[in-house]
Amino acid sequence: xxxxxxxxxxxxxxxxxxxxxxxxxxxxxxxxxxxxxxxxxxxxxxxxxxxxxxxxxxxxxxxxxxxxxxxxxxxxxxxxxxxxxxxxxxxxxxxxxxxxxxxxxxxxxxxxxxxxxxxxxxxxxxxxxxxxxxxxxxxxxxxxxxxxxxxxxxxxxxxxxxxxxxxxxxxxxxxxxxxxxxxxxxxxxxxxxxxxxxxxxxxxxxxxxxxxxxxxxxxxxxxxxxxxxxxxxxxxxxxxxxxxxxxxxxxxxxxxxxxxxxxxxxxxxxxxxxxxxxxxxxxxxxxxxxxxxxxxxxxxxxxxxxxxxxxxxxxx
Numbered sequence: 001x002x003x004x005x006x007x008x009x010x011x012x013x014x015x016x017x018x019x020x021x022x023x024x025x026x027x028x029x030x031x032x033x034x035x036x037x038x039x040x041x042x043x044x045x046x047x048x049x050x051x052x053x054x055x056x057x058x059x060x061x062x063x064x065x066x067x068x069x070x071x072x073x074x075x076x077x078x079x080x081x082x083x084x085x086x087x088x089x090x091x092x093x094x095x096x097x098x099x100x101x102x103x104x105x106x107x108x109x110x111x112x113x114x115x116x117x118x119x120x121x122x123x124x125x126x127x128x129x130x131x132x133x134x135x136x137x138x139x140x141x142x143x144x145x146x147x148x149x150x151x152x153x154x155x156x157x158x159x160x161x162x163x164x165x166x167x168x169x170x171x172x173x174x175x176x177x178x179x180x181x182x183x184x185x186x187x188x189x190x191x192x193x194x195x196x197x198x199x200x201x202x203x204x205x206x207x208x209x210x211x212x213x214x215x216x217x218x219x220x221x222x223x224x225x226x227x228x229x230x231x232x233x234x235x236x237x238x239x240x241x242x243x244x245x246x247x248x249x250x251x252x253x254x255x256x257x258x259x260x261x262x263x264x265x266x267x268x269x270x271x272x273x274x275x276x277x278x279x280x281x282x283x284x285x286x287x288x289x290x291x292x293x294x295x296x297x298x299x300x301x302x303x304x305x306x307x308x309x310x311x312x313x314x315x316x
Contacts, residue, residue: 003027007150007163009138010170012039013113014296016120018169019130020058028129030161032152034137034170038117045113045227045234046071046212049106056106060119067119068111069229073210079217083208083261086216112199112227133161138175141166141292148291150176167293172280174298180289188282188301192241195303196248196276199227200235202269207261215259222259232272235260239276248276279303 006022008015011033019029055061075088124130140151148166168176212225222237237255239248257263280301287299
């Protein structure tokens with residue numbers, strides 16, 4: 001069956017990447033996004049070989065890699081005076097060929113998500129069979145035997161956008177998912193702790209730090225991962241549950257002083273992004289209902305930072 005158009009909800013990396021893959025296959029897309037611009041909050045930055053494969057399939061890998069960097073070393077450490085390594089992997093996250101060999105081109109690449117989004121957005125706008133509509137908030141959806149549609153609110157009023165399929169790529173608070181299954185129906189659970197993701201400039205040069213490291217600690221578990229060659233790092237750490245964003249901001253200086261080498265005070269580092277997140281483990285029962293589909297966080301939530309640290313801590 002020939003597909004005349006797919007409606008994608010959400011202009012995050014998943015929606016933009018899906019748009020590139022579909023238009024590259026000759027399938028027109030109309031992408032709707034409730035905000036007026038790309039999200040710049042610190043989120044994912046490390047793309048493992050399966051993701052790199054999809055970036056290559058979408059035709060953007062050769063632009064992504066030189067704008068990011070390829071990490072070499074990964075370690076798990078104790079939060080003691082020496083930041084003792086428990087385990088280390090060199091040249092990690094290698095790409096593997098079908099015959100078991102190493103494909104260096106498919107190795108992990110690191111690039112802050114908003115910068116990846118800029119590449120994906122620009123490339124999709126260049127496609128003659130794609131349109132991106134910002135300021136379009138989905139309020140309802142529906143389908144029949146022939147088409148699916150979303151009803152959206154815009155500054156010019158309400159309207160309906162139709163396609164052969166609707167794909168919800170609209171994140172953890174997905175309106176597409178809520179319309180399908182109900183406001184509070186997202187099977188799974190939420191941890192009683194939170195994490196705070198920051199993009200921070202700090203000089204780790206004097207210290208024996210790898211490109212990425214997880215620190216194992218019952219209270220001050222955290223990750224330090226290089227994002228750019230100019231000294232920008234992703235520092236993501238655990239927090240107790242129930243705190244407001246303001247309370248977490250107040251606690252941040254002491255957390256950094258405890259966690260980071262050199263026990264820095266404010267003024268010795270520069271935080272350019274600060275984003276708290278709840279820690280979820282959830283997945284919908286059905287990712288496809290007729291002509292409506294769910295993808296990425298709209299369909300499943302799993303926090304790899306907390307899971308990786310928790311599992312290793314539980315075995316130590």
